[in-house]
C-alpha cells in the first residue's frame with residue numbers, strides 16, 4: 001500500500017504510508033501506520049485520528065483553551081482519548097484527578113504499545129481509566145470541573161456522545177464542557193448537530209484551529225458552560241511544556257470568519 005486516502009466530496013486527504021504496523025477489529029477498525037513523512041498515524045474506522053506530525057496542535061487546543069478558561073480545574077473527565085494525547089496535555093496542569101472513559105480498550109492497548117504519544121501519562125497516579133460508553137458514564141458519575149470530549153466522528157460508536165440527551169446530562173456534571181466539533185466547512189451537518197445540542201448549556205463558544213491531517217485542516221471546538229473567563233497568568237506554568245498553544249493563539253482562536261458567524265446565528 002502506498003497511500004492512505006480519506007475522501008470527502010470528490011476530494012481527499014492523501015498520506016503516503018511506509019507500512020501498516022497493526023490492524024485490529026474491535027468495536028471499531030483500528031489501524032496504526034508508519035507514514036512516509038508524518039510519523040505514526042492512528043486511523044479508526046477509516047478516519048485519521050492523529051499523526052505524530054500534528055497531533056500536538058489538536059491536543060493542545062482541545063485541552064489548554066478550556067483549562068485556561070476554568071477558574072480552577074482540578075478534576076477532569078476525558079471522554080474518548082484512548083490514545084493518551086489529551087491526557088498528556090491535561091497532566092501538564094496542576095490537576096488532582098483525571099478520569100478517562102474510553103469505550104474501546106483496544107485503542108488504549110494499541111496506543112500504549114505502538115504510538116506512545118502519552119509520554120508516560122498512562123502511568124500517572126492521578127489517572128483512573130474506565131472502559132465504558134461515555135454516554136452511560138455521565139449518567140452516574142460525580143461532577144467534574146471540566147469534561148473534554150475527544151472522540152471519533154459522531155457516527156457509529158461515538159454517536160451517543162453527540163445526542164441531545166448527552167448534553168442535557170453532561171450539563172449538570174461539569175462547569176465547562178469542551179468537545180472536538182469536526183470541520184465546520186466540509187462536515188457542516190456534524191458540526192451543526194453539536195452546536196445545536198450544546199445549547200442546553202446556555203453560554204457557548206466556538207473556536208478554531210488548523211489541524212493539517214483532519215478533513216481540509218480547518219477544525220472546530222465547541223466550549224459550553226461557564227465560558228466567559230480567562231486566566232492568562234496561569235500560562236507561565238505550562239509555557240515551557242507546549243509547542244503550539246500560547247496566549248495569542250488562545251485569543252485569536254475565537255476570531256470567527258463571517259460565513260461561520262452566519263452559520264451559528266441561524267441556529
Ligand code: AG3
Nearest residue numbers: 047048049050150151152153
Ligand atoms: N479525535 C477527533 C478526530 C476526528 C478526525 N476526523 C476525521 N479524520 N474524519 C481525535 C482523537 C485523537 N485523540
